[in-house]
Amino acid sequence: KNMVKNSKLAKSISDACWSLFTQWLEYFGKVYGRVIVSVAPQYTSQNCSSCGEIVKKSLSIRTHVCQCGCILDRDHNAAINILTKALKQTGYDLSTVGRTGTSNACGEMTLCSDLVTSLSKVAR
Structure with a gap:
């Protein structure tokens, strides 16, 4: 300091x-052989990663709670928004990007690992 x-x-x-x-x-x-995408950080923690609604919160609020029912850690919500922005920038059709249909130990749906693998192949 x-x-x-x-x-x-x-x-x-x-x-x-x-x-x-x-x-x-x-x-x-x-x-x-990985794709590096620069993403503007503005509003990544305030936009709901589920419905897109802007949920204003101060930095001291660590949990994202939206009216659509989405409840996530603020950083987790921002990470999903950053991934979505990066996918849009690389030209991926987000309508075909889905979930694997399996949930992890916390009951959350997991992102398709094939998508991440295919992103890394774009750079090759």
Whole structure:
């Protein structure tokens, strides 16, 4: 905390670190044949991943609760929205993207692993 008192210098250091991180992601994506997609983070935790409704909440609220009945951890909801945005950007037809029909130990439906596998093959 307060490692650099000059805020402009701190921002420059932060920007440089983020740039290096994204370069490494792109590099290892190519090395391991994975697709790397940059997704705008705006509203990913506020949009309902189930119905698309905007559910405003402060940062202190950690659970996403929508009127449609969707109740998820805020980060889990955001992760689903980020995946959906990435799939749209890569041109996948989301109407054919479904669920496997099996649920995990928590009773949640799991995303089709074939979709993730096919995404990784796009880069090859």
